[in-house]
Amino acid sequence: MSEVTRKNAGVVPATDIFEMKDGFHIMVDLPGVKSEDLVVDIEESELSISGSSSYAPADNNLRKMHTEFGNNVYQRRFTLSELVDKEKVEAVLRDGVLQLYLPKAEAMKPRRIEIS
Template identity: 50%
Template sequence: MSENQRNEERGLPRVKPATDIVETEDGFYIYMDMPGVSKEALVIDLNEDEIKVSGRTAYPASEAEEKLIHVEFGNGEYYRGFTLSHIVDKHRINAVLKNGVLELHLPKAEKAQPRKIEIQMG
């Protein structure tokens, strides 16, 4: 039985990815470290006011003649969920995966963005 099959049967270890959240004038940016996750293995689900991000890593099985002494890299699953504010424009959320970092941009709805009030002379 291969190592991959054993992991599938046991269930993969689930890890919360390191995450930064930044607010700008036009919205929010969420940055998540997801090394080893390919675009095909990444799932982003939006349901009502909740966004769920999950991704799986898959590393090749070791050679038969190798004996693993200590393993910190291996198959696993990243998972993180967030509750979204009503000021997020859910139809314009976008995601970019680059160099093992997922960047989610959650733009603010037009009505929630700050704006200057023009003063009229009367």
């Protein structure tokens, strides 16, 4: 593991990747992350997600009785397929889940070749 990776180490968020007729979808669980604290970058064929959650108790004077979750720095990278049209990737953050839509590139759609 390189030094750079270790320095950036955060939590790897749980992710679903699935294909539908219209293209690929990636769903990333990012509870407590606000859209302004989330960065999604595409660099060449690398898609990187990083975000930090800003969950806070309703009031700091409250007595903690039981704690099972807290704040995290989430980080994850994916290598995009050549099938994906990188220009048309869409991202929506809703109810603490990042939904990425990666449409298939037009040129990559299956095509029958006529035999003459």
